[in-house]
Amino acid sequence: MTYRVIQWATGGVGKAAIEAVLDHPQLELVGCWVHSEAKHGMDVGEIIGTGPMGVVATSNKADILALDADCVVYTPLFPNEQEVIDLLSSGKSVVTSVGWVYPFDALDTQPLDAACKTGNSALHGTGIHPGGMTERFPLTLSALTRGITHVRIDEYSDIRTYGAPDVVRDMMLFGHTPEAARQSPMVKFMGTGFMQSIDMVAHELGFKLDADKRTIHDISVATAAIDSPIGIIEPGQVAGQKFTWEGLVNGEAVISASVCWLMGEEHLEEGWGFGPEGPRYEIAIQGDPDMSMTVHGCHPASVEAGLLRNEGVVVTALHCVSAIPYVCAAGPGIKSYLDLPLISGRAAPHFQE
Numbered sequence: 001m002t003y004r005v006i007q008w009a010t011g012g013v014g015k016a017a018i019e020a021v022l023d024h025p026q027l028e029l030v031g032c033w034v035h036s037e038a039k040h041g042m043d044v045g046e047i048i049g050t051g052p053m054g055v056v057a058t059s060n061k062a063d064i065l066a067l068d069a070d071c072v073v074y075t076p077l078f079p080n081e082q083e084v085i086d087l088l089s090s091g092k093s094v095v096t097s098v099g100w101v102y103p104f105d106a107l108d109t110q111p112l113d114a115a116c117k118t119g120n121s122a123l124h125g126t127g128i129h130p131g132g133m134t135e136r137f138p139l140t141l142s143a144l145t146r147g148i149t150h151v152r153i154d155e156y157s158d159i160r161t162y163g164a165p166d167v168v169r170d171m172m173l174f175g176h177t178p179e180a181a182r183q184s185p186m187v188k189f190m191g192t193g194f195m196q197s198i199d200m201v202a203h204e205l206g207f208k209l210d211a212d213k214r215t216i217h218d219i220s221v222a223t224a225a226i227d228s229p230i231g232i233i234e235p236g237q238v239a240g241q242k243f244t245w246e247g248l249v250n251g252e253a254v255i256s257a258s259v260c261w262l263m264g265e266e267h268l269e270e271g272w273g274f275g276p277e278g279p280r281y282e283i284a285i286q287g288d289p290d291m292s293m294t295v296h297g298c299h300p301a302s303v304e305a306g307l308l309r310n311e312g313v314v315v316t317a318l319h320c321v322s323a324i325p326y327v328c329a330a331g332p333g334i335k336s337y338l339d340l341p342l343i344s345g346r347a348a349p350h351f352q353e
């Protein structure tokens, strides 16, 4: 069976998702929504830098809603619940990197549930962190141990490889004062997603979490000038940030998810760096026996390579696209990993002929 797919937004994740759809034996790209007026009317092949493919991008939401399609890969800069409701109600399932990984405890899901029923469609939130490393992979690993007392998921990334200088400077507040960075909107914005992942892990493992979770925001300043893609980071300005979200039982952390972003490793305060393993994801479960897993492959080999093609962005898109056949077959409703069968990738096209 071939599923008809629409791509919603063509930023880094969106463009990588289009490539992945084109490569997937069960998927066909039939439409594309773009935010920017400049891309309206362009062939999608032009947007991703290949030859024309006969699918034309539109910034008109009504055009997209009217299309006959099975699934939308929804990857805009900001989530818009009404857009998702409209897509679901129009009969299209939605797979997304912008939220709803496990919304059941934190959000009123009734409007989304109703839209799924109306459209006989499904909503699946996924990605990498949150949306993969944070809950799907630790839960899989957890089956190999018992008596679990703590789950930890850490990301270590070189933020110089993230090709969105405006976001790095103006939203993440690198290169600003520590006082300014403490007001970073990222803490709340990202926390919304990570708290849902913590809820999923707690729910499945059986931890009865305290009502309040803990957020910790650590900052390192540059100890000497750092030349970075967003300009010179002067001594005393923010050059490293670690955000940690914790699920607690009686005030004790039982699930910790963190993101540690560094402007390289030079000229940071003592104790800040990637260590010998370099940029990576780490999953560690305390139980009997302790289990741990380090994941490489989601980080570019160099700053220059990352600015051209960032694997972290690519794998986020792939996790969305790989889920499409399973989500389309899942029946109506909000579907987390707990509701779906094992999601896998596919062999290269030349092995499938």
Ligand SMILES: NC(=O)c1ccc[n+]([C@@H]2O[C@H](COP(=O)([O-])OP(=O)(O)OC[C@H]3O[C@@H](n4cnc5c(N)ncnc54)[C@H](OP(=O)(O)O)[C@@H]3O)[C@@H](O)[C@H]2O)c1
Residues within 6 Å of the ligand: 009, 010, 011, 012, 013, 014, 033, 034, 035, 036, 037, 039, 075, 076, 077, 078, 079, 097, 098, 126, 127, 128, 129, 130, 131, 164, 312, 313, 316
């Ligand atoms: N869960 C995860 O692990 C994970 C990982 C990476 C990213 N993400 C999320 O995935 C989303 C996409 O990331 P990205 O790296 O592709 O971002 P991006 O490169 O900045 O692209 C986002 C796209 O959204 C559209 N856009 C721009 N301004 C917009 C606005 N005001 N409202 C709606 N859409 C707008 C544009 O589409 P057009 O160019 O088509 O006009 C833009 O290219 C973000 O929300 C990001 O936070 C999640």
